[in-house]
Amino acid sequence: MQLGMIGLGRMGGNIVRRLMKNGHTAVVYDKDAKAVAALAGEGATGADTLEAFVAKLEKPRTAWVMLPAGKITEATIEALAKLMQPGDVIIDGGNTFWQDDVRRGMALKERGLHYLDVGTSGGVWGIERGYCMMIGGDKAVVDRLDPIFKTLAPGIGDIPRTPGREGRDPRIEQGYIHAGPSGAGHFVKMIHNGIEYGLMQAYAEGFDILKNANIDALPPEHRFDMNIADIAEVWRRGSVIPSWLLDLTASALAENQTLDNYSGFVEDSGEGRWTVNAAIDEAVPAEVLTAALYARFRSRKDHTFAEKILSAMRAGFGGHKEPPKKPDTKA
Numbered sequence: 237m238q239l240g241m242i243g244l245g246r247m248g249g250n251i252v253r254r255l256m257k258n259g260h261t262a263v264v265y266d267k268d269a270k271a272v273a274a275l276a277g278e279g280a281t282g283a284d285t286l287e288a289f290v291a292k293l294e295k296p297r298t299a300w301v302m303l304p305a306g307k308i309t310e311a312t313i314e315a316l317a318k319l320m321q322p323g324d325v326i327i328d329g330g331n332t333f334w335q336d337d338v339r340r341g342m343a344l345k346e347r348g349l350h351y352l353d354v355g356t357s358g359g360v361w362g363i364e365r366g367y368c369m370m371i372g373g374d375k376a377v378v379d380r381l382d383p384i385f386k387t388l389a390p391g392i393g394d395i396p397r398t399p400g401r402e403g404r405d406p407r408i409e410q411g412y413i414h415a416g417p418s419g420a421g422h423f424v425k426m427i428h429n430g431i432e433y434g435l436m437q438a439y440a441e442g443f444d445i446l447k448n449a450n451i452d453a454l455p456p457e458h459r460f461d462m463n464i465a466d467i468a469e470v471w472r473r474g475s476v477i478p479s480w481l482l483d484l485t486a487s488a489l490a491e492n493q494t495l496d497n498y499s500g501f502v503e504d505s506g507e508g509r510w511t512v513n514a515a516i517d518e519a520v521p522a523e524v525l526t527a528a529l530y531a532r533f534r535s536r537k538d539h540t541f542a543e544k545i546l547s548a549m550r551a552g553f554g555g556h557k558e559p560p561k562k563p564d565t566k567a
């Protein structure tokens with residue numbers, strides 16, 4: 237099957253590679269001509285403008301947009317929609333806010349275009365491992381494009397089947413789901429990422445406590461000099477908390493246990509914020525996911541103004557002074 241791909245970064249380029257490796261064809265476009273040339277060299281049909289890209293696609297066209305969520309994705313889909321014809325499909329595979337999908341899905345439908353939002357998980361490893369996909373949009377379109385999704389998905393692999401799932405939609409076990417109408421795919425991906433924040437924060441805090449178990453503030457007989465790289469490794473094997481995130485942590489610590497190659501300034505791309513907003517809209521208490529998001533904000537500041545206010549209040553009611561230097565509890 238043929239797929240058009242706009243955006244040939246770490247995700248888009250590798251999606252095209254995985255498809256071509258498995259017998260599909262691709263038309264590719266990116267503002268960076270070098271990225272287009274590189275994939276053309278690997279067998280894709282390159283296009284140097286959006287117009288040329290659309291002209292090279294077989295009808296009905298399928299164009300997957302894999303760009304950073306926000307303005308660039310919005311502008312690209314708008315420009316693309318003007319060039320497409322009724323029956324064509326536009327896929328947004330980035331980390332778009334699901335309400336933008338709901339709006340776009342309706343607007344494009346009025347022009348006879350189909351729109352799928354595909355939350356795509358797997359990062360830079362997806363080319364080998366496959367991508368877990370959470371898809372929103374019309375069922376008929378999702379079904380028609382099944383050969384693409386099936387190839388991109390990880391497949392059942394060596395993950396044991398879940399007892400009790402016999403006779404259900406086989407796509408789920410392959411690693412992709414039609415989650416519902418427009419927006420549903422990115423809604424599921426948003427919650428996936430919200431959970432990702434929480435899991436990451438849980439591991440991060442646990443390892444920080446282990447790392448600080450030898451500080452001078454503790455009685456000598458309560459101090460432990462922990463090898464956190466080894467602990468990460470042993471937990472991967474038969475414990476209750478293995479995961480891919482733990483695998484990645486173990487690899488990073490094995491390489492450099494001090495992690496002094498990182499500053500600890502943690503970015504976010506929006507999904508965690510939207511998860512918390514959704515929890516508020518639904519009045520669902522999401523304490524862990526909210527705290528994990530705020531921990532990222534905290535990571536970007538030396539000391540917040542709020543912390544100065546805390547110090548001022550403590551000084552006011554108790555005469556407590558701030559310590560002259562960072563306390564020992566922070567390594």
Ligand SMILES: O=C(O)[C@H](O)[C@@H](O)[C@H](O)[C@H](O)COP(=O)(O)O
Pocket residue numbers: 331356357358359429432503504505506507508
């Ligand atoms: O499932 C995935 O592959 C990841 O969740 C991915 O989609 C994620 O969005 C970015 O790697 C970083 O996200 P943040 O910038 O929000 O941490």
